[in-house]
Amino acid sequence: MELNIIGHNFMHIVIAVLAGILFIVSLLAYIRTKRNKFMFICGAFLIFSIKETILAVNIIAFGTDPLMMLTHFLDLVILTLFALGIFR
Numbered sequence: 759m760e761l762n763i764i765g766h767n768f769m770h771i772v773i774a775v776l777a778g779i780l781f782i783v784s785l786l787a788y789i790r791t792k793r794n795k796f797m798f799i800c801g802a803f804l805i806f807s808i809k810e811t812i813l814a815v816n817i818i819a820f821g822t823d824p825l826m827m828l829t830h831f832l833d834l835v836i837l838t839l840f841a842l843g844i845f846r
Contacts, residue, residue: 769830770814776837777807783844799844806837 781803788796810833 766826766830767814767818769834770810770817773830773834773837774807774810774814776834776841777803777810780837780841780844781807787844803840 781800784796784800784803787793788800
């Protein structure tokens with residue numbers, strides 16, 4: 759059970775960091791091209807990163823429901839697909 763909690767906390771940290779990296783990449787793309795689509799993408803990743811950071815702090819401090827692990831895994835998959843789309 760303890761390993762599951764560590765994995766859950768780690769997943770939140772990974773998602774928050776990945777969203778932050780994607781925010782920076784999309785911000786640099788917006789600055790370089792001045793295309794509005796990158797501004798919206800940048801805002802979405804910033805909000806996603808803030809949300810995950812808040813969740814990570816809350817979960818590490820207070821714990822969570824084990825069923826939430828599936829939604830976090832799906833968030834990680836979504837961010838990975840976004841990252842592949844941006845970097846390729």
